Amino acid sequence: MNEQLLSETCRLLTAQKLPRWQELPDLELYMDQVLGLISRYLGQYPGFDEKGLTAAMVNNYVKMGVLPPPEKKRYQRRHIAFLLVICILKASLPIASIRAMIAQDLSSEAEDAAYDHFCEQFEQACKAAAESALRDSSPLYHAALRAQAEQALARRLCSDDASEK
Secondary structure (H helix, E strand, O other): OOHHHHHHHHHHHHHOOOOOHHHOOOOOEOHHHHHHHHHHHHOOOOOOOOOOOOHHHHHHHHHOOOOOOOEOOEEOHHHHHHHHHHHHHOOOOOHHHHHHHHHHHHOOOOHHHHHHHHHHHHHHHHHHHHHHHHHOOOHHHHHHHHHHHHHHHHHHHHHHHHHHO
């Protein structure tokens, strides 16, 4: 096990902070500005796909109903929040499940509070994963097993939510 890689990854996880609702830009942005902003917010997060976020991906999220359409090709604070949630969750959940979660949790009148709660839970999960890995004698083995178990749980809960509707 590469101790330096483990230490650096855990440091990045522990330091990961998402901007809260009030810290997101309160002005309309064009696509290239949105892509740059998401990359800046998630660029150091070890779970962020190295391909990042592309304009085609954003357009597909709009077409699939995961992301509200922009107004006159301009994106607002809520679009940035939705995209941060999508980029974080897409590694472990199907887009249909993310769409359902967003529809339930972030599309309410209190989307600012729901988004801030998501940020807190994300940061807590990152810290817990880092602390667990640093305590573990076999961090790779156990991290992979925890990830599989957590993903199985999340997918099962998503399928249960879908069957209730």
